[in-house]
Amino acid sequence: CVLWRCVIKDYLCHLPVASLFQCNSPNFLISQQTDLNSFLWTIKRDPPSYFYGTIHVPYTRVWDFIPENSKQAFQESNIVYFELDLTDPYTISALTSCQLLPQGKNLQDVLPRDIYRRLKRHLEYVKLMMPSWMTPDQRGKGLYADYLFNAIAGNWERKRPVWVMLMVNSLTEADIKTRGVPVLDLYLAQEAERMKKRTGAVEKVEEQCHPLNGLNFSQVIFALNQTLLQQESLRAGSLQVPYTTEDLIRHYNCGDLNSIIFNHDTSQVPNFNNVTLPPSEQVTAQEIDSYFRQELIYKRNERMGKRVKALLEEHPDKSFFFAFGAG
Numbered sequence: 001c002v003l004w005r006c007v008i009k010d011y012l013c014h015l016p017v018a019s020l021f022q023c024n025s026p027n028f029l030i031s032q033q034t035d036l037n038s039f040l041w042t043i044k045r046d047p048p049s050y051f052y053g054t055i056h057v058p059y060t061r062v063w064d065f066i067p068e069n070s071k072q073a074f075q076e077s078n079i080v081y082f083e084l085d086l087t088d089p090y091t092i093s094a095l096t097s098c099q100l101l102p103q104g105k106n107l108q109d110v111l112p113r114d115i116y117r118r119l120k121r122h123l124e125y126v127k128l129m130m131p132s133w134m135t136p137d138q139r140g141k142g143l144y145a146d147y148l149f150n151a152i153a154g155n156w157e158r159k160r161p162v163w164v165m166l167m168v169n170s171l172t173e174a175d176i177k178t179r180g181v182p183v184l185d186l187y188l189a190q191e192a193e194r195m196k197k198r199t200g201a202v203e204k205v206e207e208q209c210h211p212l213n214g215l216n217f218s219q220v221i222f223a224l225n226q227t228l229l230q231q232e233s234l235r236a237g238s239l240q241v242p243y244t245t246e247d248l249i250r251h252y253n254c255g256d257l258n259s260i261i262f263n264h265d266t267s268q269v270p271n272f273n274n275v276t277l278p279p280s281e282q283v284t285a286q287e288i289d290s291y292f293r294q295e296l297i298y299k300r301n302e303r304m305g306k307r308v309k310a311l312l313e314e315h316p317d318k319s320f321f322f323a324f325g326a327g
């Protein structure tokens, strides 16, 4: 490539997360955007098929930065495949029931008293703050704090601890502000439906859900405890959020695939590797991290790869667009 472009690309996208520079600022020229990486890969055959890396953030924050070639590939493809079929009501109900504790149990029965009490207190705090976290734009769309809280956390006492942990992670001010606009992967699914394309999914709900339920009890309690400690420090104002959706959006718009933040996004699981943890807890954090990496990234990649290959072989005359999480 032309040298100055490479230099610009490196300069723009390899800045530290805390940098003030915004690749997606209005001053950033669209002509420069075309010099950045895209998340589109072509599978060379006739007609071609594509892999596209999506992201789980409101599509309006990234759409203008997605290069034209990616949008064109989407338009021209006959069949669009996702990880899961998010427009199918079965997917949603299966995900919901997979997250529940066995019949007749609730969190109070399974969590240590201290954790349960802190969890309850934290959710009360979130419920109280939620109206002030919502934007005028969200209120304008008829999204109410009570409704949103119930939609996300209404049934919390019946959820498995690992799902409560993920839920607590998504109940921050920054994440609440992003609710109400479809995330990019869902938007693509809706667009595919609107354009009357054939759609499908390469994974079953259980394949995404069961690995998370497979973490053992002491690991889950550790993870939930760390998540609560983090939220409590945030509340006390003694901690800045380590990864924010804003960082994720900036890296995505910069085409920065290598960012560790994507691993973070892919597994949808927080990273507990905290250098200030005592050594024994660092071991647990490391074990959780390798478990998720193995189950949610490596094993899934292999399984999804096999299904992609089978689909391509079965339909040699069709153009596929596979839209999977970028990580």
Ligand SMILES: *[C@@H]1O[C@H](CO)[C@@H](O)[C@H](O)[C@H]1NC(C)=O
Binding pocket: 216, 217, 218, 219, 287
């Ligand atoms: C959970 O798994 C870790 C790592 O495999 C192990 O060291 C620990 O003893 C297990 N705890 C329980 C309660 O099974």
Ligand SMILES: *[C@@H]1O[C@H](CO)[C@@H](O)[C@H](O)[C@H]1NC(C)=O
Binding pocket: 112, 114, 115, 221, 222, 225, 226, 229, 281
């Ligand atoms: C939660 O973590 C803190 C700090 O690492 C630890 O002192 C405490 O014992 C943990 N609580 C539970 C219930 O595991």
Ligand SMILES: *[C@@H]1O[C@H](CO)[C@@H](O)[C@H](O)[C@H]1NC(C)=O
Binding pocket: 229, 230, 233, 239, 242, 274, 275, 276, 277
């Ligand atoms: C790291 O762990 C310490 C002690 O458990 C906690 O006080 C601190 O908030 C944690 N930092 C992050 C970024 O999670």
